[in-house]
Every structure is written in C-alpha cells, then in structure tokens.
Amino acid sequence: MELVLMTFFPLVGVLALVLLAPHQKNVMRWVALITSLITFGLSLWVLSQFDPTKSTNMAVQLPWFRLAGVPIEFYLGVDGLSILMVLLTTFLTPISILSTWKAVEEQVKGFMIFFLLLEVGMLGVFLALDLVLFYIFWEFTLIPMYFLIGIWGGKRRIYAAVKFFLFTMAGSILMLLAILYLGLQAGTFSQPQLIANRAIYAGAEMLLFLAFGIAFAIKVPIFPLHTWLPDAHVEAPTAGSMILAGVLLKMGAYGFLRFNLPLFPQASVQAAPVMAILAIIGIIYGGAVAFAQKDVKKLVAYSSVAHLGFVVLGIFALNVEGVSGAVLQMVNHGISTGALFLLVGMIYERRHTRELDAFGGLWKIMPIYAGISMVVTLSSMGLPALNGFVGEFTILVGAFGSKVYGSPWFAGVATTGVIIAAVYLLKMYEKIFLGPVTHSENKSLKDLSVREIITLAPLVVVIFWIGIFPKPFFDLINPAVEQLVQLVQSAAMVLH
Amino acid sequence: MTQMSDLLTILPVFIVVIWAVLLLLIDLWIPKGRKGITALLAVLGLATALGVDLAIQGQTSFAFNQMVVLDGFSSFLQVVILASGITAIALAYDYLKRMDIEHGEYYVLLLFSIAGMMLMTQAYNLLMVFLSLELLSIPLYVLAGFARSRTESEEAALKYFMLGAFASGFVLYGSAMIFGSTGAIDFPGIVAALNNGSANLILFVIGAALLLVGFGFKVAAVPFQMWTPDVYQGAPSSITAFMSVAVKAAGFAVLLRVFLVLFPSLADKMTPVLWMIAVLTMLVGNVVALAQNNIKRLLAYSSIAHAGYILMAFVGYGNGEVATNSISSALFYLVAYGLTSFGAWALVIAIEKEYGKGLMLEDLSGLGKRYPWLGAAMLIFMLSFAGVPLTMGFWGKFYLFRTAVQAGNVSLALIGLLTSLVSAFYYLRIIVYMFMKPGDRELHIDKWVSLVLVVTALAVVALAVFPGLIFEWAAQAVMLLQ
Numbered sequence: 020m021e022l023v024l025m026t027f028f029p030l031v032g033v034l035a036l037v038l039l040a041p042h043q044k045n046v047m048r049w050v051a052l053i054t055s056l057i058t059f060g061l062s063l064w065v066l067s068q069f070d071p072t073k074s075t076n077m078a079v080q081l082p083w084f085r086l087a088g089v090p091i092e093f094y095l096g097v098d099g100l101s102i103l104m105v106l107l108t109t110f111l112t113p114i115s116i117l118s119t120w121k122a123v124e125e126q127v128k129g130f131m132i133f134f135l136l137l138e139v140g141m142l143g144v145f146l147a148l149d150l151v152l153f154y155i156f157w158e159f160t161l162i163p164m165y166f167l168i169g170i171w172g173g174k175r176r177i178y179a180a181v182k183f184f185l186f187t188m189a190g191s192i193l194m195l196l197a198i199l200y201l202g203l204q205a206g207t208f209s210q211p212q213l214i215a216n217r218a219i220y221a222g223a224e225m226l227l228f229l230a231f232g233i234a235f236a237i238k239v240p241i242f243p244l245h246t247w248l249p250d251a252h253v254e255a256p257t258a259g260s261m262i263l264a265g266v267l268l269k270m271g272a273y274g275f276l277r278f279n280l281p282l283f284p285q286a287s288v289q290a291a292p293v294m295a296i297l298a299i300i301g302i303i304y305g306g307a308v309a310f311a312q313k314d315v316k317k318l319v320a321y322s323s324v325a326h327l328g329f330v331v332l333g334i335f336a337l338n339v340e341g342v343s344g345a346v347l348q349m350v351n352h353g354i355s356t357g358a359l360f361l362l363v364g365m366i367y368e369r370r371h372t373r374e375l376d377a378f379g380g381l382w383k384i385m386p387i388y389a390g391i392s393m394v395v396t397l398s399s400m401g402l403p404a405l406n407g408f409v410g411e412f413t414i415l416v417g418a419f420g421s422k423v424y425g426s427p428w429f430a431g432v433a434t435t436g437v438i439i440a441a442v443y444l445l446k447m448y449e450k451i452f453l454g455p456v457t458h459s460e461n462k463s464l465k466d467l468s469v470r471e472i473i474t475l476a477p478l479v480v481v482i483f484w485i486g487i488f489p490k491p492f493f494d495l496i497n498p499a500v501e502q503l504v505q506l507v508q509s510a511a512m513v514l515h
Numbered sequence: 516m517t518q519m520s521d522l523l524t525i526l527p528v529f530i531v532v533i534w535a536v537l538l539l540l541i542d543l544w545i546p547k548g549r550k551g552i553t554a555l556l557a558v559l560g561l562a563t564a565l566g567v568d569l570a571i572q573g574q575t576s577f578a579f580n581q582m583v584v585l586d587g588f589s590s591f592l593q594v595v596i597l598a599s600g601i602t603a604i605a606l607a608y609d610y611l612k613r614m615d616i617e618h619g620e621y622y623v624l625l626l627f628s629i630a631g632m633m634l635m636t637q638a639y640n641l642l643m644v645f646l647s648l649e650l651l652s653i654p655l656y657v658l659a660g661f662a663r664s665r666t667e668s669e670e671a672a673l674k675y676f677m678l679g680a681f682a683s684g685f686v687l688y689g690s691a692m693i694f695g696s697t698g699a700i701d702f703p704g705i706v707a708a709l710n711n712g713s714a715n716l717i718l719f720v721i722g723a724a725l726l727l728v729g730f731g732f733k734v735a736a737v738p739f740q741m742w743t744p745d746v747y748q749g750a751p752s753s754i755t756a757f758m759s760v761a762v763k764a765a766g767f768a769v770l771l772r773v774f775l776v777l778f779p780s781l782a783d784k785m786t787p788v789l790w791m792i793a794v795l796t797m798l799v800g801n802v803v804a805l806a807q808n809n810i811k812r813l814l815a816y817s818s819i820a821h822a823g824y825i826l827m828a829f830v831g832y833g834n835g836e837v838a839t840n841s842i843s844s845a846l847f848y849l850v851a852y853g854l855t856s857f858g859a860w861a862l863v864i865a866i867e868k869e870y871g872k873g874l875m876l877e878d879l880s881g882l883g884k885r886y887p888w889l890g891a892a893m894l895i896f897m898l899s900f901a902g903v904p905l906t907m908g909f910w911g912k913f914y915l916f917r918t919a920v921q922a923g924n925v926s927l928a929l930i931g932l933l934t935s936l937v938s939a940f941y942y943l944r945i946i947v948y949m950f951m952k953p954g955d956r957e958l959h960i961d962k963w964v965s966l967v968l969v970v971t972a973l974a975v976v977a978l979a980v981f982p983g984l985i986f987e988w989a990a991q992a993v994m995l996l997q
Contacts, residue, residue, distance in 0.1 A: 084983030086914060087840050087921075087990075126884065151913075155904040162898065165943075169951045177951050181943055188903075188939055192932040199917045199928070 021068065021077050022095045025061040025109075026142040029054055029135035036132050044127045048120060051131035055113040055138065062109040071099050071498045075148065075211070083152075089202050094149040094209055099499025100276050103346060103492065104145040104269055107353045110477070111265045112138045115258035117474045118361055122257055122368055123171060130171055133163035137262065144270050150198045150208040150278075154191070157274075160267065161187055164259065172254040179254035186247040190234035197230035201282075214281050214506070221285070228286035231279050238271030241294075241331055242301035245324050252320035257364025260316070264323050264360060265353035272330050272349055276342070280334070280503060284510030291335040291423040298335070299433050301328030306439030310446065315366075315373045318447055319359045322399065325436055326352045332433055333414035336424060337507050341417025343500040347492055348410030351485060355399040355407055358478040362392050365471055366451075369464050375447065380456035385466040389452045391475050398482045400444045401437055406485035411437060423511070524578035524585045526571070527564040527593055528633045534560030535626035542619030550617050554608045557622035558601055561629065565597040575995055581701055582640045587995030589636040591846060591988065592768045595853060596636070599761040600629040602857050602967055607753035609961030610864050614751065616662050624654035625757070632765035636772075639997070640701045641690040644769055648686060648733075651765060652679050655758065659750040665870055671749025678742040682732035689725030692718050693777075702776050709780055723778050723785070727792075733766035736826060737795040740819045747815035752867055755811065756860030759818045760853040767825055767849065771842055774832050775996065782833020789829045790927060796823030797934040804941045810863055810874050813941060814856075817900060820938060821852050827915050827931055831922030840921065842996065843989040844914040850985055851907035851975070855899040858971035862893050865960045865968075879945060880954025889960070890949050892972035897942040899975050902935045907975045910982045 032054025039047055069076050075096035083093045097105060116134060123130050140163065143156030161184055169180030202208045204220045220227065237244045248268075252260050280287050305324030312318040330352070333345030365388070366381075367373050382389040398405040401412075418430035456462055467475070485492060522529060538556055545552050568590050575586045604622060611617040631650030638644040656679060660672025694700050696718035697708035708714045731739040747755045778785060800820025807813035828845035831837040866873055866882070883890030899908030912935060919928040960968075978985055 084981070084986060086917070086986060129887070155909075158904045158909075162894075162903065166950065169947065177947050180951070181940070181947065184943060185936065185940060189936055192936055195913075196916070196920070196925070196928060196932060199913070199920045200925075203917065203921055 020079060021061070021065050022097060022146055023079055025058060025065055025105075026095070026139060026146060028058045028061055029138045032135045033132050036128055036135075039128065041128060044124070047127045047131050048116070051135060052113055052116050054135060055109070055116055058138065059109040059113055062106055065097065066102065066106065069097065069102055069495070071102075071495050074098055074499070074502060076102075078148070089206055089208065091151045091208055092149045093152060095143075095146040095152075096148045097146055099496045100273065100346060100503070101145045102495055103350050104266075104273055105142060107269070107350050108138065108141045108145065108266050110481075111261060111353060111357055114357070114361070114474055114477060115261045117470065118261065118364060119256070119258045120470060122364065126170065130167070133166050134258065134262075137163035137167070141262075141266050141270070145273060148210045150201065150210060150213070152208075153278075154195060154198055157270065158188070158191055160270070164263065164267065167259040168251060168255045171256040171259070174254070175250070176254045179250040182247050183251040186237055186244075190237035190244075193230040194234035197227045201227065210278065210282070217282070217284075224283045224286040225289065228279055228283040228290060231274065231283075232290070235271040235274035235279065238274070239268060239327050239331060240271070240324065241297050242304055242324065242328070245301070245305075248324060249317055249320045252323070252360075253314065253316050257360055257367070260360040260364070261357045264320075265357035268323065268327060269349045269353060272327065272334065272345065275331075275334050276346070276503065280337075280507055284507040287335070287507060288337065288423055288511040291337055291421075292425075292429075294335040295332055295418070295424055295429050298328040298331035299429065299436075301325060301331070302433055302436035303439065306436055306443060310439070310443040313375050315363050315375060315447060315451070316360070318375075318443065319356060319363060322359075322440065322443065323352070323356055325440060326356065326399075328436065329411055329414050329433065332418050332429070336414070336417040336421035337504060337511075338417050338421055339497070339500055339504050340413055341421060342504060343493060343496045344410055344413030344417055346496045346500065347485070347489065348407075348414055350492070351398075351406040351410040354478055354481050354485075355395060358395040358475060358482070359399060361475060361478070362388070362395060365467065370460065375450040377458060378451040378461060379454045379458070380452070381461060381464070382452040384456065384461060384464050387467045387472065391467070391479060392452065393448065394479055394482060396444050396448050398486070400441050404483075404486045406482045406489075409485060409489045520576065521578035524576045525583055525634070525637065527568045527597070528630055528637070530564045530567065531560060531626055531630040531633060534563075535623050535630060538626065539620075539623045542623065545619060550611075550619050551608060553619040553622050554604050557626055558604050560626060561597050561600045561604075564633075565594065565601070568593045568597060573991070573995065575997065577639065577997075581703060582643050583634070583637040584639040584997050585637060586997045587992040588772065588842075588997075589768070591992035592636040592764055592849075593633050595764050595849060596629060596632045596761050599757060599764065599853060599857070600625060602971075603753060603757035603761070605963040605967050606756055606857070606861055606864050607751075608963055610751065610753045610867070610964075614662060614870050616751065618661075621658065621661060624658050628652075628654040628658070629761070632761055635765045636768040638769065638772075641693060641705075642700055644773070645683070645687055645690060648683060648769075651762070652683065655679075655754070655762070658754045659746060659758075661754065662751050662870055667749035667871055668751065671746045674742050675746045675750070678732060682729045682739075685725050685729035685732070689722045689729060692722030692725060696722060705777055709777075720781060720784060723781055724788075726773060727770075727785075727788070730766050730770050731792065734763050734770070734822045734825075735819050736792050736822055737799045737819065740796070740799065743819055744812045744815040747818070748809065748811045748871070751870075752811065752860060752864045755815075756857060756864070759814070759860065760856050763818070763822060763825075764849050764853065767845065770829070771845065772996070774829060775838065775842065779833055786830055786833060789826065789832075790924070793823055793826035793830060793927065794930050796820065796826055797931060798823075801934040801937045801941075805937065807941070808876050810866075810876060810879070810945070813876075813945075814859055814863065817938065817941075818856065820934065821848075821856075821900070823934075824848060824912065824915055824931060825852070827919055827924075827927055830924055830927060831918060834922050837918060837922040839990070839993050840918045843986075843993040844911075844918045846989040846992060847914055847985055848911040850989070851899065851911035854971045854974050854978075855896050855906075855908055858892060858896040858968060858975065859900070861964050861967040861971065862889065862896070865889070865958055865964050866956075876944060876948050877952075877954075878956065879948040880952040880956070881949075882954070882956060882958070883946075883950035885955060886958065889958075889968065892968045893949060894946055895972045895975050897945055901939040901942045903939070905976060905979050907979050907982070910979060910986075914986070
C-alpha cells in the first residue's frame with residue numbers, strides 16, 4: 020500500500036489547490052511544494068523498506084475488472100530498475116516547483132495542478148506492472164505536459180505542444196496494438212506472467228519488439244525520431260523542460276528495460292546492433308547539432324539526444340555493466356540536464372534572451388551562478404569525480420565487452436561522443452562566462468538569490484555524491500540488472 | 516388477439532406513445548411562455564419508461580405473433596435511447612427559448628421519434644423494422660426544420676427528408692427482395708427458409724445489400740454520409756445532439772440484430788464490404804474533420820468517424836467466437852460515444868449566441884481560462900473522443916480494437932488506431948482554442964445545460980475508472996440476444 024499512497028498523494032495537493040481562490044498565488048505555490056516534498060518523503064519511506072534482491076517489492080495487486088475473460092489488474096511494484104526512477108521523479112518535482120516561484124505568475128493554480136498530476140502519471144509509469152495500467156499512466160502523462168508547454172510556454176508553444184502530443188501518441192498506438200495482441204494470446208496483461216508465458220507469443224517477438232520499441236524510441240528519443248524534442252524543450256517553461264528532460268525521457272529508456280528486454284529477449288539480442296548504431300548516430304549527431312546552436316536551451320536539448328544515445332548504447336550491450344551503467348546514467352542525465360535547464364531558466368528570467376552571443380564575462384558579474392554552472396557543465400561533460408563520468412564510463416566498459424555487439428568499434432566510436440560533448444559544453448561555458456563583458460545590460464545582472472541557491476543545491480550535492488561514491492546506487496540497481504541480463508542471455512543461448 | 520403479455524413486452528414503448536398523444540392534448544392548455552411544463556411532463560414520461568425498462572432488464576419474450584421481441588439487447592439500447600431523450604430535453608429547454616422557437620410540439624415530436632427508436636430495437640419482423648423507421652424519421656424531419664423561418668434549418672429539414680426518404684425506399688425495397696427470396700417477412704421465417712434451402716440466394720443478397728445501404732444512411736456511414744454535415748449544422752443544436760446519439764443507436768440496433776440473426780450465412784460476402792465501409796467511414800470522417808472551422812460541422816464529421824469505429828465491430832460478426840464480443844464492444848462504444856457526444860453538444864449549445872452564430876473555433880478562445888470547469892469538461896470530452904486513457908472513449912476503443920485483433924483483423928485495428936491519431940489533431944485544436952488562445956467571451960449557461968455538462972463529464976471519467984459495470988451489462992445484453 021506504500022506505493023499506492025506515494026503515487027496518488029499528489030492528488031491531495033490537487034484537491035487542495037482546486038479549493039483555493041485565484042488570487043492566493045503564494046498559498047498555491049506552498050501547497051504544491053509541500054505536497055511534492057511529502058511525496059518525496061514517502062518515496063524515501065519506500066526506499067527504506069526496499070530490498071534490492073527481491074524482484075518485486077511492496078507489490079500491490081488488486082483485481083480491477085475483467086474484459087472478455089482477461090483480467091486487467093491494478094498491479095504496482097518496485098524493483099532495482101524502477102526505484103531510482105521513482106526517487107528521481109519525487110526528487111526533481113519539488114525542485115521544479117521551487118524554480119517556478121517567480122517564473123510563473125499567470126494561472127498559477129492550473130500550473131501547479133498540472134504539475135502534480137504529471138507527478139502521479141510519472142510515478143505510475145515507473146511502478147505499473149500490468150501492461151494496460153502502464154499504458155494508461157503512459158498516455159496520461161501526455162495531458163499535463165501538453166498543457167504545461169501549451170499554456171506557459173514560449174512563442175511557438177502551441178506548435179510544440181501539439182507536436183509533442185501527436186508524436187508520443189503516434190508511438191503509443193503501435194504499443195497499444197501490441198498490448199492487445201499480447202493480452203489476447205497469453206490471456207494476461209501482467210508483466211511477470213507474460214515473461215513466464217513467453218513461449219506463447221514467441222513467433223511474433225520481433226514485431227512486438229518493434230511495436231513497443233517505436234513507442235519508447237520516440238520518447239527517449241532515439242535518432243531519427245527525436246525531432247519533437249528540441250521544439251518541446253525550447254518552448255516549454257523551465258520547470259517543464261526540467262521534468263521533460265529529467266523524467267519523461269527516462270520513461271522511454273525505462274520502457275526498454277521493463278518491457279522490451281524481458282518480454283522479447285531474442286528480438287532484443289537480434290536488434291541490439293541496430294539499436295547500438297542508432298544510439299551512436301544519436302550521440303554524434305546530437306553533439307554536432309548541439310555545437311551549432313546559438314540558443315542555449317536548444318544546445319542543452321540536443322545534448323540530451325546525445326546523452327540518451329549513451330543510455331541506449333548501455334541498455335543494448337545486454338551485459339551487467341552496460342545496463343547498470345545505463346540506469347545510473349538515466350539518473351545522472353536527469354540531475355545534470357535538469358540543473359542545466361534550471362540554470363538556463365534563471366538567466367532567461369534576468370535577461371529574457373538565451374542567445375549565446377548576448378552573454379560573455381558573466382563570471383565576474385555572477386560568481387555564484389558561474390561556479391555552480393561550471394560544476395553542472397563539467398558533470399554533463401563526464402569529468403571524473405562527478406556523476407556523468409561514472410555512468411558513461413560504466414556504459415562504455417559494458418559496450419566494449421558486449422558479446423551482442425561483437426566488436427569494440429561500437430564503444431570506440433561512441434567514445435568520440437565524450438569529446439564532442441566537451442567541445443560544445445566548453446564552448447557554451449566560454450561564451451557565457453569567460454572573456455570581457457560585451458553587453459552593457461549584463462553589467463547589472465544580480466547573482467543568484469537564496470531561493471535559487473536552495474533550488475540548485477540538492478542537485479549539486481547529488482552530482483558530487485554519485486561522482487565520488489556511487490556504490491549505494493549500484494547496490495540498488497545491480498541485483499535487478501543481473502536478473503534481467505541473465506534472462507536475456509539465456510534466451511540468447513536458445514537463439515544460437 | 517392482443518393479450519396482456521403482448522402489451523407487457525412493449526410496455527416502455529407503449530408508455531411513450533400514449534404519453535406523447537396525451538401530451539399533445541395537454542399542451543393545448545399550457546400557456547405560451549410556460550412550455551417548461553410540457554418539457555417537464557415529457558421528461559416524466561420518458562423517466563417512467565426508463566424505470567420500466569430498468570425493471571425488466573434480463574427478461575425475454577415475444578409478442579404479437581413474433582412481430583416484436585423483448586431481450587437484453589433491446590432493453591439495453593432502450594435505456595440508452597431514453598436517457599438520450601431525457602438529456603436532449605434538458606438541452607433543449609433553454610435553447611428553444613433563446614432561439615425563440617419554443618413550441619410544445621417540439622417535445623411531443625421528440626417523444627414520437629423516441630418511441631420509433633425504441634420499437635426499432637425490438638423489431639423482429641421486416642415490416643416492423645420499416646414501420647419503426649418511419650415513426651423515428653418523420654418527427655425528426657419536422658424537428659430538423661423546427662426553426663422554420665431560418666433558411667439553414669429549412670435546408671437541413673429538406674435535405675434530411677429527401678435523403679431519408681431515399682433511405683426508407685432502400686429499406687423497403689430490400690425487405691421486398693428478402694420477402695421475394697424467402698417467402699417470409701418475419702425473422703424466424705426467413706431464417707427457416709434459409710436453413711432449408713428454399714431461399715433464392717441472389718435475391719437475398721441483393722435484399723441484404725439494400726438494407727445495409729438504407730441503414731447506412733441512417734447511421735451516416737461513408738459513402739452515405741453526405742447529408743450529415745449540412746443537416747447537423749442547419750438543424751437546431753438540441754436536435755442535432757439528439758440525432759447524433761439516439762438515431763445512431765437505433766440504426767445500429769437494427770443493423771446488429773438483422774446481421775446477427777438473418778445474415779450469418781452471408782458473412783463471407785458481407786465481411787469485405789463491411790470492412791471497406793468501416794475503413795472509409797473512419798478515414799473520411801476523421802480526415803475531413805481536420806479542415807472544419809465550424810464546431811457543429813466538426814462534430815458532424817467526428818460523429819461520422821465514430822460510426823466508422825462502431826462499424827468495425829460488424830466486420831467480425833460472422834465469426835461465432837468473436838461475435839458476442841463484437842456486439843458487446845459496439846454497445847459499450849455506443850454508451851461511451853453517447854455520453855461524450857452529449858457533453859460536447861451541450862457546450863455547443865452553451866456557446867451558440869444566435870441561431871447558428873458564434874460557433875466558429877475562434878469563438879472558443881479563452882473559454883478555458885474564463886470558465887475552468889467548462890474547459891475541464893470539454894477537455895474530458897475531447898480526450899474521450901480521441902480515445903485517450905482515463906475516459907470512457909479509451910475503453911471503448913480498447914475493447915473494439917481488441918475484438919478486431921481477436922477476429923484476425925489487425926489491419927482494421929491499425930487503421931482505427933491511425934485514424935484516432937488523426938482525430939487527436941482536430942480534437943486538440945478545440946483544446947488549443949479554449950486554453951491557449953486569448954479571448955474573453957461571456958457565456959450564458961443555463962442550469963440544465965450545466966447539469967448535462969457536469970453529469971456527462973463525471974460519467975465519462977467515473978465509468979472509465981470502473982468500466983467493469985458497463986462491460987458486464989453490455990456482455991449480458993448480448994448473451995440474451997434473440
């Protein structure tokens with residue numbers, strides 16, 4: 020019941036918000052913040068009872084209803100693959116809400132309601148073990164995000180919001196078809212039971228893999244399905260971008276881990292080289308395009324394409340190093356890119372521009388901002404002793420040793436992505452912070468306020484924590500990853 | 516001789532007809548300007564019939580020498596139709612006053628039309644089918660032209676009448692063919708003639724095809740949909756709302772029963788035709804809706820599209836294993852569509868300034884911000900139409916597509932899913948205008964219209980959280996199909 024309480028707790032906040040009068044803006048902010056903090060507390064409570072060696076923890080399995088004889092269940096559970104995603108969600112939500120304190124003045128009530136609803140949806144996605152329930156949460160996250168972009172976004176917000184909605188829905192459609200097929204063939208929608216009954220639908224594995232895979236690939240996004248991402252990111256409000264990059268993209272990668280790998284192991288092995296090639300194209304292409312951007316937010320958005328390329332590369336290495344590195348890197352990307360979007364948002368609030376050329380020399384004017392930005396930029400680059408390094412290094416180790424890739428070239432080419440990342444991120448840092456102050460408007464910029472420092476501090480702490488002492492994180496992930504990898508590898512044996 | 520049990524079998528229809536006749540007289544004594552009383556009385560009559568219908572759920576009987584039947588299927592659909600009737604009156608009351616077309620006949624004609632629809636769900640004889648079709652249609656022709664002095668309304672009535680008359684002709688001609696082929700006009704007789712091989716199959720197929728065309732007009736399936744946008748746009752919105760739900764429910768009731776009872780042997784010939792009609796209906800409805808800027812026309816095309824989804828259920832009707840699931844998925848979808856549709860039309864009625872004015876998409880600008888509850892309700896309806904989860908519409912599509920996959924029609928399910936993606940675009944346009952464009956329009960929302968909005972919105976969500984109830988009810992209704 021812990022999971023149910025945690026997942027739906029934000030609804031309490033929604034209810035409270037609905038009852039508030041429109042002018043009580045500050046009360047609304049506090050209600051949303053406190054609700055999300057309590058949800059974070061509840062997730063820590065879940066963590067305290069979490070046993071990484073068990074395949075599902077705190078499972079809640081309630082019959083919902085039967086459709087033509089097949090039960091559809093309300094089935095939640097948490098394991099090593101999802102626990103960090105849950106924590107990431109509950110951790111980033113209060114930070115995002117705190118970041119909107121000054122940025123969102125219009126329709127605060129609606130904003131906070133959608134934000135808390137989004138949290139419910141995201142938690143549900145990471146916890147659902149019934150395919151239909153998963154699909155419901157998956158689609159449900161679209162609606163609040165659509166409004167967050169469409170109402171509180173930038174100039175081309177409507178275009179971006181509709182594009183975001185339709186792209187994701189296009190992917191989901193194939194997934195729904197596959198879910199229907201699985202349910203009909205196996206007579207169940209429960210993920211563990213489907214794994215046990217894999218033989219029933221083995222003939223259609225590849226098609227099913229593709230149907231699920233396209234839905235997840237759009238969300239990740241994997242090249243060439245990434246085109247919605249820059250639009251959505253650039254137009255979304257800061258808090259929306261943070262959650263979009265921090266959590267929503269992870270839903271795609273998580274989907275591969277939770278469904279594609281264990282449900283369709285043979286197809287996963289067969290598809291792995293192709294997925295790796297797409298991932299590597301994403302790494303190089305995302306990096307190159309990021310380098311060419313003049314708008315900081317677009318730069319960060321394209322860097323996401325590159326970073327998530329690493330995650331996909333790790334997942335489809337199909338060995339323990341690769342997959343656990345990928346899971347950790349999902350967290351890292353959520354933290355680092357979330358922090359980057361936050362930093363971009365803070366400077367945008369002051370200058371109302373995000374053009375790289377509009378800045379320069381901020382180091383002298385905003386020392387605290389510059390210092391934190393450096394840590395975050397270096398973490399995104401993958402500097403040792405910061406979080407990004409641990410994740411990318413583990414992924415590359417996995418990719419080098421991967422039997423399914425069968426060649427060290429995959430990892431070799433991907434490594435150049437690390438260098439490209441260094442190039443565009445350092446260019447960004449240099450253009451904004453170093454050199455002389457070229458624009459007189461910048462001279463009067465205020466450094467970070469206490470609230471802004473509080474917003475950023477937890478992220479910086481986690482950046483160092485994972486960078487210096489990642490063991491507790493790996494301890495949470497590894498047992499589940501070992502099980503998953505074993506399952507896939509034994510299926511691969513059948514194949515050969 | 517008419518017996519008591521015969522009357523019991525058609526008791527709900529009987530109540531509505533008698534009530535309509537009485538109301539016609541009573542209305543003479545109700546002063547102009549107090550027509551609310553007529554509306555209230557009409558609702559009372561429908562509610563009584565609804566109560567009886569709910570009480571006799573699960574009973575099965577025949578009456579009048581097997582002219583009519585009472586079974587789970589008919590009582591399910593009668594509940595849908597009666598509930599539609601009550602909702603339509605709630606929507607009409609204030610609307611008629613505002614449009615200055617408040618006359619007592621409105622409610623009486625509505626009752627007659629409802630009686631026709633109810634009888635249609637019970638018809639067990641081709642003559643009864645035709646009779647009930649006429650009883651359904653003729654009052655509706657009048658109602659479509661109820662805003663007499665307005666050309667749009669007159670145009671709608673004329674178009675509806677012309678094409679409706681054609682459709683009736685097709686049905687009658689088809690019935691004649693089937694009579695010629697089998698020598699029987701009652702369902703059991705026709706089935707018997709088919710089973711013992713005495714039927715002329717060519718004539719029978721022609722007859723079946725003509726029936727399909729006739730009812731294709733009524734449910735607005737492509738290529739028999741041309742009248743829909745014009746009639747839906749020109750007719751008073753309160754009547755359009757009623758037509759978009761109840762007429763479709765009645766049309767599908769006959770189609771389902773006729774196909775399942777009379778035409779199982781034609782499944783191999785009919786299936787490709789039905790496949791084609793379903794696909795075309797989904798495609799044309801959804802694609803043309805993309806280009807609409809008038810919300811009434813947009814909803815008209817959307818209603819065509821939804822008829823296409825329901826037609827998906829027909830494609831597998833010949834496959835015994837799937838048939839029961841097909842039919843109950845169609846019934847479930849009808850309920851989902853009906854609730855959603857009434858909600859959306861309630862909004863149309865709320866925003867209609869003068870007759871046919873203020874109905875462009877731009878007129879929706881800013882409404883979501885100014886009236887958050889109205890906006891939330893419309894959001895629910897649009898998501899339900901598009902088939903996004905936690906709405907009835909999602910489960911409706913889920914069940915329909917599941918059945919299509921079960922019947923081996925993955926291509927059909929895929930087309931259905933792709934067209935829902937297309938539909939999401941124009942439903943989202945409405946949301947974009949309501950929430951993301953600036954505007955400050957003031958609305959006058961009548962209390963009954965708000966009630967419809969609230970009830971339908973809550974039902975669409977609540978029944979999505981507990982869909983088991985309707986699923987089971989629909990499954991039960993089909994089990995008892997005679």
